[in-house]
Amino acid sequence: MTTLYIDADACPVKAEAERVATRHRLRMAVVSNGGLRPSQNPLVETVIVPDGPDVADMWIAERAGRGDVVITADIPLAAKCVEAGARVLRHNGEAFTPANIGQQLAMRDLMADLRAANPLGAGGGGKPFSKADRARFLDALEREIRAAQREAQG
Numbered sequence: 082m083t084t085l086y087i088d089a090d091a092c093p094v095k096a097e098a099e100r101v102a103t104r105h106r107l108r109m110a111v112v113s114n115g116g117l118r119p120s121q122n123p124l125v126e127t128v129i130v131p132d133g134p135d136v137a138d139m140w141i142a143e144r145a146g147r148g149d150v151v152i153t154a155d156i157p158l159a160a161k162c163v164e165a166g167a168r169v170l171r172h173n174g175e176a177f178t179p180a181n182i183g184q185q186l187a188m189r190d191l192m193a194d195l196r197a198a199n200p201l202g203a204g205g206g207g208k209p210f211s212k213a214d215r216a217r218f219l220d221a222l223e224r225e226i227r228a229a230q231r232e233a234q235g
Contacts, residue, residue, distance in 0.1 A: 148233030174221035
């Protein structure tokens, strides 16, 4: 049975993911350190983990596997889930795959090193989340859920 796992802290597509999961009648686990309003949807489990570094990530990584879909922007979590056989998407619909996760981890490490080397540099954050990102996410999530369901059945 396919489960949709949401790394919910700072996730801008929780509502969209819930609509897609409901349409497919999938269990959805929304995992965070707290501060989220629980859904009334019986398919949605709100999981509150203790405070601490990467506790929500560890909870998801211990459970996600073949036939599941994970939504996260956290690259180390994505790597663990991809290794376990799960399908993994960023909030903008970009997929983490066995073919690209190594490069994603390397780029993350490079960017962390660059930021550390220039503590006074521009920190400004990323670009705003757009309607196009949301639409791309919904399209990608639909594809990944269908593929994950096929994997879970066969």
